Amino acid sequence: MENNDIVYGVHAVTEALMANTGNKLYIQDDLRGKNVAKMKDLAAEKKVSISWTTKKILQEMTDGAVHQGFVLRVSEFAYTDFEAMLKMATQEDNPLLLILDGLTDPHNLGSILRTADATNVTGIIIPKHRAVGVTPVVAKTSTGAVEHVPIARVTNLSQTLDKLKNAGFWIFGTDMNGTPSTKWNTAGKLALIIGNEGKGISANIKKHVDEMITIPMNGHVQSLNASVAAAILMYEVFRNRL
Structure with a gap:
C-alpha cells in the first residue's frame, strides 16, 4: 500500500x-x-x-x-498484473472491467471498490500516474472490498484499451450526450471508463470509446459524483445479467 x-x-x-x-x-x-x-x-x-x-x-x-x-x-498492496487480469476476464462469459481515468479522490476509489464487489465486476484498472492508488483511506472506505476485487495498475491506458479491444471487449465511456443507460446493450465483454472527478474522460482516451453512455437525469444538477455514476452503471450491467 x-x-x-x-x-x-x-x-x-x-x-x-x-x-x-x-x-x-x-x-x-x-x-x-x-x-x-x-x-x-x-x-x-x-x-x-x-x-x-x-x-x-x-x-x-x-x-x-x-x-x-x-x-x-x-504488507504492500499486491496489484494484479494486467495480463493476468485480462486472461482471467476472457475466461468469463460476460466480464465487466472498470477503467478509472485519473480519479484522484481516495474516497471515490474506495466506494467504487465496494460497489464493484457487490456487482461481480471482474476487475478494476487504474493508471500509475496522476491518479490515486490503494491507500489506507481507500481500504477503509471500501470496507474490505479492496481484498476481493482485483486491481491492475498500468503505465499507459491507451495501450491497455487497445489490448482490450484486440481481446474482443467493447469500450464504453460516460458522457452527457450518449446512449441512455436504460437502453444500453450490456451483453458480451464490457470495459467501462469512468472519468476524472472534474474533467471527465481525457481526450486521448475518448478516441478508444466505442459508445458513450448517459445516465438519464431530471434535476437541476446535470452531473453526478464519479463513484455514484460508476455505481449506477455497474448495477445496470449487474441487473441486466440477473
Whole structure:
C-alpha cells in the first residue's frame, strides 16, 4: 500500500487479516467489547502480533481518521498484473472491467471498490500516474472490498484499451450526450471508463470509446459524483445479467 502501509477500522482490518496481509495489529488499550475479543482471536489464528496502544497514537498513525480502535500494519498492496487480469476476464462469459481515468479522490476509489464487489465486476484498472492508488483511506472506505476485487495498475491506458479491444471487449465511456443507460446493450465483454472527478474522460482516451453512455437525469444538477455514476452503471450491467 502507499503511504503508511496500514488499514484501519473494524471491517477493513478484519478483511485484511482474513486475506493474510496483516503484519502487526494495534488495538486501543482502553477498548472493550465483542469486537476486541473477535479481533484478538482472529489475530491469534493468523499469527499476527498485537500491540495495545493509546488512542492518541492511533490517531497519529491514521492522521486523525475514524479508526474505531483498530489499526493494522499490512504488507504492500499486491496489484494484479494486467495480463493476468485480462486472461482471467476472457475466461468469463460476460466480464465487466472498470477503467478509472485519473480519479484522484481516495474516497471515490474506495466506494467504487465496494460497489464493484457487490456487482461481480471482474476487475478494476487504474493508471500509475496522476491518479490515486490503494491507500489506507481507500481500504477503509471500501470496507474490505479492496481484498476481493482485483486491481491492475498500468503505465499507459491507451495501450491497455487497445489490448482490450484486440481481446474482443467493447469500450464504453460516460458522457452527457450518449446512449441512455436504460437502453444500453450490456451483453458480451464490457470495459467501462469512468472519468476524472472534474474533467471527465481525457481526450486521448475518448478516441478508444466505442459508445458513450448517459445516465438519464431530471434535476437541476446535470452531473453526478464519479463513484455514484460508476455505481449506477455497474448495477445496470449487474441487473441486466440477473
